[in-house]
Amino acid sequence: MAETNPAVENTSPGFYTEPGRHRGVAGWILSTDHKRIGLLYFGAILIFFLTAVSLGFLMRLELLTHGKTIVEPQTYNVMFTLHGIIMVFLFIIPGMPAVFGNFMLPLLIGAKDVFFPRLNLLSWWFFIIGGLLALISVFLPGGAADTGWTFYVPYSVRTSTNVIPALMAALILGFSSILTGLNFITTIHRMRAPGMDWFKMPLFVWSLYATAWIQVLATPIIGITLLLVAIERWFGVGIFDPARGGDPVLYQHLFWIYSHPAVYIMILPGMGIVSEILPVFARRTIFGYKYIAYSSLAIAGVGSLVWAHHMFTVGMSNTGMFIFSLLTFLVAIPSAIKIFNWIATLYKGSIVMDPALLFVLSFIVQFSIGGFTGLMLGALAVNIHVQDTYFVVGHFHYVMFGGAGFAMFGAMHYWFPKMFGRMYARKPAYLSWFLTTIGFNTLYFPFLVLGYMGMPRRYYDSLPEFQPLHTISTIGSWILVLGIIVMVVNLLVSIRRGARAPANPWGGKTLEWQVSSPPPAENFHTIPVVTHGPYDYGSHEPSVAEAR
Amino acid sequence: MNLQPLVVPGDSHAHRDDIGSRMGMWLFLFTELILFGGMFILYAVYRFSHFQEFQLAAKQLDTTVGTVNTLILLTSSLTVALSIVALREGRKGFSKALVAMTLVLALAFLMNKYFEWNHKFDAGIYPGSPDLLSQPDGVILYFGLYFVMTGLHALHVIIGAGVLGYMYWAIGQGIVRPDATVRLEAGGLYWHLVDIIWIFLFPLFYLLQ
Amino acid sequence: MDESQNTLSTGRSPAMTYGRYLLVWIGLVALTSLTVALAGIHLGRWVILTALTIASIKSTMVLFTFMHLRSEDRTFRVFVLVAVVTLGIFIVLTFFDYAFY
Numbered sequence: 001m002a003e004t005n006p007a008v009e010n011t012s013p014g015f016y017t018e019p020g021r022h023r024g025v026a027g028w029i030l031s032t033d034h035k036r037i038g039l040l041y042f043g044a045i046l047i048f049f050l051t052a053v054s055l056g057f058l059m060r061l062e063l064l065t066h067g068k069t070i071v072e073p074q075t076y077n078v079m080f081t082l083h084g085i086i087m088v089f090l091f092i093i094p095g096m097p098a099v100f101g102n103f104m105l106p107l108l109i110g111a112k113d114v115f116f117p118r119l120n121l122l123s124w125w126f127f128i129i130g131g132l133l134a135l136i137s138v139f140l141p142g143g144a145a146d147t148g149w150t151f152y153v154p155y156s157v158r159t160s161t162n163v164i165p166a167l168m169a170a171l172i173l174g175f176s177s178i179l180t181g182l183n184f185i186t187t188i189h190r191m192r193a194p195g196m197d198w199f200k201m202p203l204f205v206w207s208l209y210a211t212a213w214i215q216v217l218a219t220p221i222i223g224i225t226l227l228l229v230a231i232e233r234w235f236g237v238g239i240f241d242p243a244r245g246g247d248p249v250l251y252q253h254l255f256w257i258y259s260h261p262a263v264y265i266m267i268l269p270g271m272g273i274v275s276e277i278l279p280v281f282a283r284r285t286i287f288g289y290k291y292i293a294y295s296s297l298a299i300a301g302v303g304s305l306v307w308a309h310h311m312f313t314v315g316m317s318n319t320g321m322f323i324f325s326l327l328t329f330l331v332a333i334p335s336a337i338k339i340f341n342w343i344a345t346l347y348k349g350s351i352v353m354d355p356a357l358l359f360v361l362s363f364i365v366q367f368s369i370g371g372f373t374g375l376m377l378g379a380l381a382v383n384i385h386v387q388d389t390y391f392v393v394g395h396f397h398y399v400m401f402g403g404a405g406f407a408m409f410g411a412m413h414y415w416f417p418k419m420f421g422r423m424y425a426r427k428p429a430y431l432s433w434f435l436t437t438i439g440f441n442t443l444y445f446p447f448l449v450l451g452y453m454g455m456p457r458r459y460y461d462s463l464p465e466f467q468p469l470h471t472i473s474t475i476g477s478w479i480l481v482l483g484i485i486v487m488v489v490n491l492l493v494s495i496r497r498g499a500r501a502p503a504n505p506w507g508g509k510t511l512e513w514q515v516s517s518p519p520p521a522e523n524f525h526t527i528p529v530v531t532h533g534p535y536d537y538g539s540h541e542p543s544v545a546e547a548r
Numbered sequence: 549m550n551l552q553p554l555v556v557p558g559d560s561h562a563h564r565d566d567i568g569s570r571m572g573m574w575l576f577l578f579t580e581l582i583l584f585g586g587m588f589i590l591y592a593v594y595r596f597s598h599f600q601e602f603q604l605a606a607k608q609l610d611t612t613v614g615t616v617n618t619l620i621l622l623t624s625s626l627t628v629a630l631s632i633v634a635l636r637e638g639r640k641g642f643s644k645a646l647v648a649m650t651l652v653l654a655l656a657f658l659m660n661k662y663f664e665w666n667h668k669f670d671a672g673i674y675p676g677s678p679d680l681l682s683q684p685d686g687v688i689l690y691f692g693l694y695f696v697m698t699g700l701h702a703l704h705v706i707i708g709a710g711v712l713g714y715m716y717w718a719i720g721q722g723i724v725r726p727d728a729t730v731r732l733e734a735g736g737l738y739w740h741l742v743d744i745i746w747i748f749l750f751p752l753f754y755l756l757q
Numbered sequence: 758m759d760e761s762q763n764t765l766s767t768g769r770s771p772a773m774t775y776g777r778y779l780l781v782w783i784g785l786v787a788l789t790s791l792t793v794a795l796a797g798i799h800l801g802r803w804v805i806l807t808a809l810t811i812a813s814i815k816s817t818m819v820l821f822t823f824m825h826l827r828s829e830d831r832t833f834r835v836f837v838l839v840a841v842v843t844l845g846i847f848i849v850l851t852f853f854d855y856a857f858y
Contacts, residue, residue, distance in 0.1 A: 557839060567829075567830060570829070570833075571832075571833070571836075574837070575836070578836070578837075578840040580842065581840055581841075582840070582843070582844060585844040585847065585848075588844075588848070589847060589848050589851055592848055592851075592852070593851060593852070593855055595805075596852070596855060596856070597806070597855065611793065611796070615789065615793055618789055619786060619789060622782065622785045622786060623782065625782075625819060625823050626779070626781075626782040626823075627779055629773075629778050629822075630775060630778055631821045633773065633774065633775060652813065733825075736823075736824075737824055737856070740819050740820075740823050740824045742832060743819060744816045744819055744820070745818070747812050747815050747816055748812050748816070749807075750812075751792055751796070751808035751811070751812055752808070754805075755792060755793065755795075755796035755808055756796075756804070
């Protein structure tokens with residue numbers, strides 16, 4: 001695809017030894033190098049993820065037996081609130097764009113950094129401040145918010161727990177997300193290497209572009225909405241509180257106008273990652289490149305029109321409900337197009353069962369289950385029965401965790417050599433894939449059944465007839481957590497002890513594999529000139545990697 | 549056709565891309581637009597469902613003050629736009645004077661707002677006041693939106709004034725120069741957005757009767 | 758830096774003069790007077806539509822002249838359209854809940 005730099009060093013420590021203006025710790029936390037910032041996000045996000053996983057683990061433990069198992073009901077409410085806030089705002093939304101977008105985007109388009117490097121650093125600082133604020137709110141007098149991560153009014157206006165710090169944290173995190181999106185849009189428009197027109201961009205870049213637009217246009221709505229709740233708490237202004245003339249359903253509209261597109265912020269980069277990994281390990285050009293690119297934009301666009309499907313049971317007008325149900329069905333189409341194209345890419349490929357590919361395969365199955373259950377939820381008649389039950393919880397864990405989460409696991413393995421200059425140990429990686437996949441499905445498939453049977457969500461306890469499935473589910477959580485521990489330990493140890501990685505261990509065709517592992521501080525000594533598309537497997541000219 | 553930035557191979561700091569810089573500012577302006585847009589959604593819904601009460605409440609606002617403020621902001625947009633022309637021509641002193649005028653107009657706007665709000669507070673109309681809460685729902689909502697929207701707008705006037713204050717200083721320091729005006733342009737863009745938001749706020753709150 | 762490079766990096770040929778800006782300002786003041794005058798007439802249901810129309814015209818004038826949208830890359834105009842349409846869609850779709858049964 002590009003002219004290879006013949007002076008690629010396979011054993012250079014790359015950007016790790018070229019810090020820029022500052023040394024030591026300051027050389028990291030004050031760095032404007034997109035690669036260092038990506039790693040800073042990685043470290044922080046990993047900590048937040050493990051915190052939220054622990055909360056989930058404890059929640060499942062509470063539900064292992066009837067009645068109180070380990071905590072009181074109020075604590076349980078706080079736990080699911082925090083679990084949601086951390087997972088949504090501190091893990092999945094920032095996750096792939098902030099870690100892999102930051103690290104890889106400039107490399108993928110042949111640039112030396114993003115357009116606004118200092119703004120990039122500011123994004124990270126806002127992320128850290130917001131995260132700390134959210135965690136501190138747990139320890140302030142009054143205790144952490146117990147409203148659920150959705151902060152529905154009027155309860156969020158009336159409860160005496162620390163809602164305002166949580167709201168402020170979400171606001172600051174939203175700002176971090178906005179700045180990242182703004183940066184990526186400008187970078188993609190202005191900094192592509194010569195010869196890389198829009199349809200020679202890697203698909204991960206397309207997905208980051210679509211995601212960035214959602215970040216810029218949707219996030220401000222949650223900003224103003226949460227700010228208004230805070231103002232209502234502080235000053236007693238009548239905005240949403242029905243006691244002062246407000247409309248709590250209007251709060252939900254505004255909340256979901258952002259929070260639904262937010263789930264596309266979560267999944268689109270994951271889908272982009274799947275599109276990157278599949279061609280490499282199927283040794284085939286991706287099937288339907290243009291359709292996958294367009295579908296990313298379509299998902300971002302149509303996905304902004306469906307928000308009220310979270311509100312089918314609150315008393316909306318029939319007309320409103322019909323329209324949102326219809327639009328919800330439409331948004332499944334571009335997602336389905338991707339699935340068909342991915343499977344077509346695998347078909348008759350020379351498949352290499354690498355751990356990264358295995359995570360992608362889990363993604364495809366799990367995301368499909370999540371997608372189907374989403375369609376079921378989009379049907380009004382079904383929704384009446386399963387809204388606010390475990391069915392919804394199962395659905396969104398299948399798409400957000402089984403989908404986006406597993407895509408992130410795949411990316412962690414796929415780009416590990418590039419980011420750290422080391423290879424991870426393969427056997428533990430296979431084991432972690434096996435445990436996480438088995439554990440995940442054992443944990444969450446029962447949710448779909450439980451919800452259908454009528455088990456409500458966010459309940460501290462349940463009826464005896466639900467207990468067997470709860471028990472199976474909790475055992476699944478143990479397997480899943482074990483798998484996560486194996487994965488994290490394996491990767492952390494491999495950073496130190498793994499074999500040195502070559503520039504292109506997997507035979508990838510995109511630009512990041514043309515520089516050393518890890519890359520030098522300025523990425524490319526000379527900006528490459530792009531002449532081919534990004535996934536030229538089985539093309540007439542031999543690829544540079546194969547010719548070597 | 550997309551104009552490509554000047555690229556000097558091998559030296560990532562040599563090329564300057566004003567189009568990209570402005571693109572970043574425009575994207576930021578979109579976020580501000582949507583931020584206020586959320587409140588416009590609120591206004592639209594509440595006005596639709598409390599039409600008469602909104603009309604009633606609007607009578608308590610002074611159209612003259614609103615109109616004067618609108619003219620002040622429109623003029624301030626003119627002065628900041630002219631300051632860029634002046635700087636491009638190399639007339640740094642004139643450019644600074646125009647920026648200063650913009651700041652003076654901003655201050656006038658804020659003072660008007662201050663007196664307006666004070667007047668309301670004296671009349672017992674403020675968020676959470678017993679007088680206000682005893683009114684019909686639509687009136688409470690109208691004033692809630694009034695204080696929050698004009699308040700948030702005023703905050704943006706202050707921020708914009710701060711940005712322009714920095715520009716005034718930067719012109720003097722030569723950081724913003726006749727051949728490098730993009731920072732002043734970005735500051736101007738922000739200011740114009742603040743003006744546009746008011747262009748919509750004005751009729752929605754002051755011209756209902 | 759020669760003129761062509763200057764155009765390249767700023768992306769714009771200088772077309773706005775003091776006079777042009779002043780004309781636009783006069784137009785804006787005139788439209789403001791118009792909208793105030795119209796508010797005095799009993800238009801009933803048309804109040805909001807006329808007010809928003811005039812406000813939109815004023816904003817478009819500010820966008821295209823003061824904010825140089827007319828002389829920027831076409832990309833910028835597409836961006837503005839996307840942002841405005843997005844906000845419009847949010848409002849319209851919300852109204853499907855409130856304007857119907």
